[in-house]
Amino acid sequence: MVPKKLRQGKILEVIRKGAVHNQQELLVHLRRAGIHVTQATLSRDIKELGLVKGAEGYREFGPRVYFASEETLRHLLREFLSDTKASGNLVILKTNPGCAQTVAVALDRAGWPELAGTLAGDDTILTVVAEGYRSQDIQQKIQRLIG
Amino acid sequence: MVPKKLRQGKILEVIRKGAVHNQQELLVHLRRAGIHVTQATLSRDIKELGLVKGAEGYREFGPRVYFASEETLRHLLREFLSDTKASGNLVILKTNPGCAQTVAVALDRAGWPELAGTLAGDDTILTVVAEGYRSQDIQQKIQRLIG
């Protein structure tokens, strides 16, 4: 019996690698990896993982987070942050598609005095650094948090 | 006969307002707005609009442009860009209403190293210029691309 956690991890791995258009297809992928389950189980896993299905197949869709401890923030950044840049008094954070809003909220809630504010699009967060701080330092602080 | 464009606009409006969990539900909403179509048509509209379905119901998902060669970018800019401004380390691009998101994605995908990131609203794109470049130069580069 393959543990559920492992199976769900594998599901994420599979859908990140390439388009999966239905559960039957996913089932075959998993079978190749030695994981044997029924479509019903996949349906439940997909719901638990919060995956989303569109024309391109299944994808992850940013979670809804309502409180952000430094700990939550760390998790979110680890999970969704793909790049950071400092420029002028701004720090630009790139996230997975659709996740920017969530991560930005977490940043806001974290209440760092170094941040004057954040502005999030679909996959980009613009972080405005407060007077008296340097964007490079904030960028580093974020990277240290992840690392 | 209600025009397709209008119907699809209404669909977006409905799903933005509140959770819609299936096409039958959507169909009822539209009917209340005086738009009468079958489930089959909604299925096709949803695909065209690039909507995505998850546990929370239907949502919009990211861009409709999947790769942007310099050529695609040029087309989009020619078509939709109405004004450019440089300010500090930012370049502000004005587009036709509703087009900013699409153009911004194309810019992102173009992968210019001069751009740290973009953030798009409805008709405005905020482009953050990377450290070591001048926003005036980027503005000119964009204008040359069009001209």
Add this chain to the structure above:
DNA sequence: CCCCAGTCTGTATATTTATTCCTTTTATTG
């Protein structure tokens, strides 16, 4: 005007996904 190709949509149906109802497995507690 007629024909053609293209677009749009409804009907009927095939495909895909979610759920109900069980059985099995895995803790938990006295």
Add this chain to the structure above:
DNA sequence: CAATAAAAGGAATAAATATACAGACTGGGG
């Protein structure tokens, strides 16, 4: 170690969604 509760997952099936097909309508050529 029972006894019992909770979690997990399969089989069957209900529900939801996509599609094949055909008819209606539209805008050019000829």
